[in-house]
Amino acid sequence: MPTNEPTTKRTRTKRSAEATPSAPAAAEGAKKGDSAGDESSLFVNSVEKALRVLSVFDARRRELSLTQIAALAELDMSAAQRFTHTLTHLNLLRRDAAAKTYSLSPRMLDFGYQFIAANELVGLATPFLQHLSLETEETVNLTLLDGTEIVFVQRFVSRHVLTPDVIVGTRLPAYCTSSGLAILSALPDDEVREILAKSDLVPYTQHTIFAPDAILKRLETIRRNGYAHTEDEMYIGDIATAVVIVGSDGRPRGAINVAVSRARWKGAEDEQRVASLLIAAGRAISSRA
Template structure:
């Protein structure tokens, strides 16, 4: 676990989206790789695809090799195969590679086959209509939450957050809602694996303080954050749990600071997200 400070966004009305530190998984050891069933070539192909992000949209062969740690020959074979299969596109003039639209097929398959998203979608739409705010379904992956479904309102604070965006769990309402429903040793282990960055002056980075908040959120049945990942963002979330009571996702409503009306507003939105999450819970 590392605790660092991050520079504050200069403009609270158009906050910068700082990528989650745990989103770059290419450098992180993956359990199970020592198994005889593990296919290394598949892992290397996925490593090539994971080299692309908002900072690396078009990459040369040598740059892909540098980012993935593969030698040039292997990089050439994997990029050729992925291009032939349609998952990468190659610019005929610059020879640079970029992700193909075909990669969205995987996101589509996840969304339509995920029972929680299917059940939660109508409640998310209802929440959006009732609050006139941005509503989301997120799931926990490692130390991050990932936006699985998002309905954006005209009052949205940060339009850069889209389906698939990763944010750290420890300082976001959906992440804290999910962590609060885990056994405390599991939540502590996730915090130990997290890089605890102070994204704003309001970000809580002390592990013991975060655990105290998790106990409070568990008791309340919802998590609430204000200005913790970027300034001007206020979020209220409740966890969706399975039949065993384990969290599988979270529903949240995000409100921009100019539209926030204080404690009464928090109570109203908390009641709505708790009701929505309860309606979806207990089915898997």
């Protein structure tokens, strides 16, 4: 079950629910800044602006001119020039002298690598994800909750995967993805309501459950069953089942899921088989988390 749970709330499509990447959270965070941080004397505005510059690049904007960067990052030309020069010197941006455009440098990957290497849950979960991948012959994922979204931090892709554009770092809304729902089910309802209030609740397909009360009711069922299951909610043809990973304090640490295409799905029989494998793996990882 590939991690198909679509694009992100920011781009409504009928593609995979766990499968269409969204811009890094840093993009919105860097543009708006942290409201508490902005008012603090400890907040460094130049750092925020540098991150803003890096955040304007994405799949649709791979190369940008200085003028475009200034407009997208909401900086004047002088500031944009200083920041792009500094970031290029630090090898975080590359400059095409002929085209007079900038693009992200491969060195940007260092930050993602450092996060994954330092994340204990990734190391704990990886052997179990590998086993699940072999057992199910489907795509298996490890995700974390970050704000209102889930972020993919480990992924074993099946040869049957429908959405190869989902990679480590992809973000999807929590409220309508199997992994997101599994994580939300381990939180108190008050916390869930706060997350839903901050979410852009939209129907990605006619099957998407997006009303807050309906989501809360759904979480009750997930708690009883011990796993979350979604079908055709991010895009038609995507099916995913997930369980939450909890720490010794009972708080959710993340979720693992198996994603499958409709063409390979055998209904209730597959749901029970996959759920049983996930529940066993989830308990094993949680006991070590």
